[in-house]
Amino acid sequence: MSASTIPIDGPLLPLYHEEFYFDDGNLTLLVEDTLFRVFRSSLTRHSPIWRELFELPHPAGEPMEGSGDEHPLVLYGISKVDFERLLWILYPADFGVCRAHTQDEWTSVLDLSTRWECADIRALAIRELQKLPVSPVDTIILSRRFDISGRWTLAAYAALCQRPDALSLEEASRLGLETMVRVAQLREQIQRGAPGPVRPKHHYQTPTSAAGNRRVGLDPVSSHPLRKPREPGQPLDARPGKPPCQTRGGTYGGLRPKSRQTSIGWSLTYSARMELCRHWQPKQSLMICARAPPLTYGVNICAERP
Template sequence: MPQNYMGSLVFDFDGERLFEPGDGDMNLIVNGIRFETHRYLIKRFKKWGDLSKLGPGPRACIVIMGGASAEDFMRMLRVLYSTTLEGPFEFDIPTLVSSLQIATEYEYPALRNYAIKHLKRAELTAIKRIEIARKFDLPSWEKPAFMDLCNRDESITEEEANILGVAAFLRVTEIREREQRRRGSRVDVEREGKAIKSELAEVDLNQGTDGPTFIPCT
């Protein structure tokens, strides 16, 4: 997406425009990108709820100064406009995360809940769940994700360690080492048990062939 755009971008859904340029009644400007959109959708966000100050006409606009990028807004608008169409729709993880970010920052609870519900069903790595949980205040996501990190066989990568932070990384490493020692002890016990069974089986098989010969007394 270009960093600057003189006209307004009209949102499309799967390559088809939902409305013609000029049919929108307001604009969002994000990092120099102008999105033509509709007030009845944008006012669902609590922080943008009072649009009366914008005045009439399609040239009315809100300049967005926040953490979300123009690409985040493009993804979010895809979800927002899907509510005007017949579904159901499937959205990828980046689209859901962008929607969650904007819904959280600008206070649209229904959109936030929608994004969370669908992200729960998505195939996210443990570290991605932790990252999302921390960023969007989802504490119930963290414990299961940390358990997955502690129990998995693969080592913690440098990127994952940076996301975890020093304290959490050291704690996870400690738990992983303890779990690996426990597994190792269990494996040793299982191996010893198998060896004993094998020896007993050999004794049973050899009975009556290599044992002493008894001669009855006369």
């Protein structure tokens, strides 16, 4: 007995989706050859496109699209795989855990969320794509397709222009003629010679220790090569032409506070700061803090009135 085929008169019934066909759902959708039954509020809550769709007037006497399996709402031009990945976000199996992990999965979510203007889901997909190791060419293509701008896109252009290897034929065909020409122009400008690193205008001398100064024959207090060495018996850090300042605790050469409470910036060495601490009265608060350049220190003196 030979095998024979059984003719089928009517069309094949669509399949129910094994996960996203809820028995208590109120919206039936037909995507390709699969039926989805979800909750209408899940879509209208995130998408203004879906809200406007259900606000349209419905003809009287006709069944409403999406009301059941016999009258589903057909989504043309939508892949059932992309729609299923979007439902991963709307109906997570585990709270706080995203089932989408790869670049293709998040691209599907980004595609439908951009079409239906789901701003929060679109922002989530962009953030997750930025965490993945996406190639510069794919980043540029995604940015142009879904209108993404910012540092992520600029970094992809910079990496493509600064890499040593030239664009391959496949990459050039994916980027298109206009983008390929712009990238080639930037690469040529970089290869001709980029400006060197910018050097700082001011160079500061690294402070040396007292032991190192003694080895080279310099005084610990007057270690700067332009300063005149201290004479024997001369007060610490005193310089010719600076009258000594008479304070309650003693004389400190060349430094004269103008008031009982003031803030003065001095260029002091370590021994000079210690000398200032010994001469100042205990009731007066002294705070010394280092700041750049290394040989300059800021001294804030707040003297209390007796």
